Amino acid sequence: MLQVLEGQTLVGMELPDLQQLLGPEQPTYRARQLYDALYRKQVANLSDICTLSQGFKKQLLTKFAIGLPGVEKRFDSSDGTRRYLLRLEDNRTIEAVLMPEPGRDTICISSQVGCPVDCKFCLTALMGLERNLTAGEIVGQVLCIAHDNGLKATASQVNVVLMGMGEPLLNLENVLKANRLLTDPDGIGISQKRITVSTSGIVPKMEELGRAAVRPKLAISLNASTEEQRRKLMPITRKYHLADLMAACKAYPLRPWEKLTFEYVLLKGINDSDHDAKRVVRLVAHLNCKVNLIGLNPGPGIPYETPDPERIASFQGIIRRSVPCFIRKPRGRDIFAACGQLKRVASDIVRIT
Ligand code: SAH
Numbered sequence: 001m002l003q004v005l006e007g008q009t010l011v012g013m014e015l016p017d018l019q020q021l022l023g024p025e026q027p028t029y030r031a032r033q034l035y036d037a038l039y040r041k042q043v044a045n046l047s048d049i050c051t052l053s054q055g056f057k058k059q060l061l062t063k064f065a066i067g068l069p070g071v072e073k074r075f076d077s078s079d080g081t082r083r084y085l086l087r088l089e090d091n092r093t094i095e096a097v098l099m100p101e102p103g104r105d106t107i108c109i110s111s112q113v114g115c116p117v118d119c120k121f122c123l124t125a126l127m128g129l130e131r132n133l134t135a136g137e138i139v140g141q142v143l144c145i146a147h148d149n150g151l152k153a154t155a156s157q158v159n160v161v162l163m164g165m166g167e168p169l170l171n172l173e174n175v176l177k178a179n180r181l182l183t184d185p186d187g188i189g190i191s192q193k194r195i196t197v198s199t200s201g202i203v204p205k206m207e208e209l210g211r212a213a214v215r216p217k218l219a220i221s222l223n224a225s226t227e228e229q230r231r232k233l234m235p236i237t238r239k240y241h242l243a244d245l246m247a248a249c250k251a252y253p254l255r256p257w258e259k260l261t262f263e264y265v266l267l268k269g270i271n272d273s274d275h276d277a278k279r280v281v282r283l284v285a286h287l288n289c290k291v292n293l294i295g296l297n298p299g300p301g302i303p304y305e306t307p308d309p310e311r312i313a314s315f316q317g318i319i320r321r322s323v324p325c326f327i328r329k330p331r332g333r334d335i336f337a338a339c340g341q342l343k344r345v346a347s348d349i350v351r352i353t
């Protein structure tokens, strides 16, 4: 008899979960076959699994579905970026983005429906938090997009970034489970070096992440050069002060191949001066890190502007003297797919440039 585990679909289950689901009557290799079909072969339908007997498949089909999110809408940008509006089982929708580049495809996925953090420059913040995503819904975004684009999620050219909707460290348990599934060499098998989680700075959860045996790389959204500025832009700073955030970064246990990434959204006249750049250097120069600068992606209801390219270049020049520093090229702005623009726009393509 199959055990029905309340509210669970197959994607998101690790091997012990599948063993429990199948129960003691089934031979142990059955769970492995199912795991292999779900994650290594990445079948889109249970009926496509050819290693399972017809009878057993029928039994599974009556109770379970693989449970990948459905593609509700797909928006194609002129730069090749694809934004997906994905429908979950409870009919809520989330967004994920594919950014193809020669030799590398980056899939940007969500960790929550909405976000509770309330950063003043971010469109997702305007939604508030609706709920956390399950591990299956996090992994499902990668499998769904890979499938839709004829990519194999295992391929060495797939990178995953948890930089879509939501604050991943406020859903850490499910994010870690999803990360184990994404990196398991017997399953999807994406390298740990190719998955990055980005946080607004949930200090105690950074410590917890650092203790996890299998974990993604860490990026920190710094976005300000002083405590006061950060408080205004990112209210989470009232709870987790900048000094404590930097101390957590210093204490973070990096693996030999790893660097911290700091992300810094540049807002015209707010946090983009040369003084800011010098203060950022003072904050991060003693760490093994790099800095990614992101010119604000504007949006309705966001009361800030993007700095001029010369200002951004000057800011980069100052940081680059001490720390590797890159300007992140905006992707898919014309379809609201760029950073901080992932707010569900159910209507059609909205042009903002
Ligand atoms: N919640 C996490 C991850 C999702 S946000 C975090 O904040 O880190 C991913 C990145 O987009 C963050 O670095 C965030 O600072 C940035 N971002 C948010 N709104 C933006 C905007 N309007 N323009 C450019 N980047 C933005």
Ligand code: SF4
Pocket: 115, 116, 117, 118, 119, 122, 123, 124, 125, 164, 165, 166, 167, 199, 200, 340
């Ligand atoms: Fe949430 Fe990140 Fe947007 Fe801040 S920037 S509101 S943490 S998604």
